[in-house]
Amino acid sequence: MARMAIALTPEFANWEAALLIAVARGYLEVEIITASPDGEPVTSMGGLKVVPDIAYASLDPAAFDALVIPGGLAWEKGAAPDFTDHVRSFHD
Template identity: 60%
Template sequence: MTAIVVALTPEFADWECALLMAVARSYLGVIVKTATGDGSPVTSMGGLNVTPDLSFAQVRPEDFDALVVPGGLAWENKRVPADLHDLVRSFRDKNKMAAGICAAASMLAGAGVLNDVKHTGNRVASHQEYPGYSGEKLYVDGPKAVSADGVVTAAGTAPFTFTVEILKGLGLWDATAQEELSPFSAEHR
């Protein structure tokens, strides 16, 4: 059975992971767990209080098919758990999917996992703020999520295509997923 862990930071952007979590869990039978830096509850930008299933230290890539990180204000407010980069790299070291949207796409850049794959984000300048980033030539400036070699990135304005690319990358893009998600794209046509 497919399993996803969503790494939550203080003041995470709840809308950036909500569609993925709901469709994956409720319609596709995916195990969806949440984790925070120390396993303590966090509050989203929208005021959603989440008690996580795990701490980052308890997350083992062997137990999950993907690590998904929504953006949020933690980067602006310097409240990002120090071991998030290590967690991302541990997933990539095991050839597991790593996905980041908005500020979390730039965090993937800082972890060094965007240097050799096509990717996107809010803007390349945000990625360049991280010393570990050298993938400018592979940056795709566009309105939709980008998936390459097990890495999915998106600007904060693209939670729909972010969800689609994660599901496709996990081999879960089927008639059920398409039926449940297609209405969410209608507004953007």
């Protein structure tokens, strides 16, 4: 089974990931794992509170087939975490 990591930030744009998650799980049988900076709950721009499965530090590229990083207010406010190392690891 394919696995997809969704890296959530505080105030993430929940609608950006919602359709992808629904289709991937419902039609493609992809396992979805959500992550937050510290593994603690995050709240989206729309007020949706998500309890993630893991923290960013636990995102092992060898265990996933894809990494999705939704947009949101953290990016606009310049408060988004630095995903550089994660993105490079997944790309490699």
